Amino acid sequence: MESNVNKSGKPTIALAMGDPAGISAELTAKAIALPEVPGAARLVVIGDRRVFDEGARVAQVPTDFDVIHDGDRVPAGDRVAFMDLAHTDPGRSSAVSRASPAVVRRWRITAARSAS
Numbered sequence: 001m002e003s004n005v006n007k008s009g010k011p012t013i014a015l016a017m018g019d020p021a022g023i024s025a026e027l028t029a030k031a032i033a034l035p036e037v038p039g040a041a042r043l044v045v046i047g048d049r050r051v052f053d054e055g056a057r058v059a060q061v062p063t064d065f066d067v068i069h070d071g072d073r074v075p076a077g078d079r080v081a082f083m084d085l086a087h088t089d090p091g092r093s094s095a096v097s098r099a100s101p102a103v104v105r106r107w108r109i110t111a112a113r114s115a116s
Helices: 024-033 049-059 101-115
Strands: 012-016 042-047 065-068 080-084
Touching: 012 024, 024 042, 024 049, 042 049, 049 080
Parallel strands: 012 042, 042 080, 065 080
Antiparallel strands: none
């Protein structure tokens, strides 16, 4: 059985951003800007980077993370990783997008391998 705990002993947690037309990007940006987050877990945010960047701008918080794409290994270390799905058109406020189950499954496998 594969573990979601990496070599540092911290759990790896995936945070999927919610509805791109809602406030999830701002809430996600605020959450990962909290100073205690890197010390508590290895966090991987999943979503569209363009939507996230706009949420961070509105929330007035800095963005400091490693960008990864589908199939990439999660980088080692304490920095937040952001899996950029680039799947939402930020110009269309009515767009509702979700990561496909296949993408999420592949990410789980990649994250589990990276944790060992």
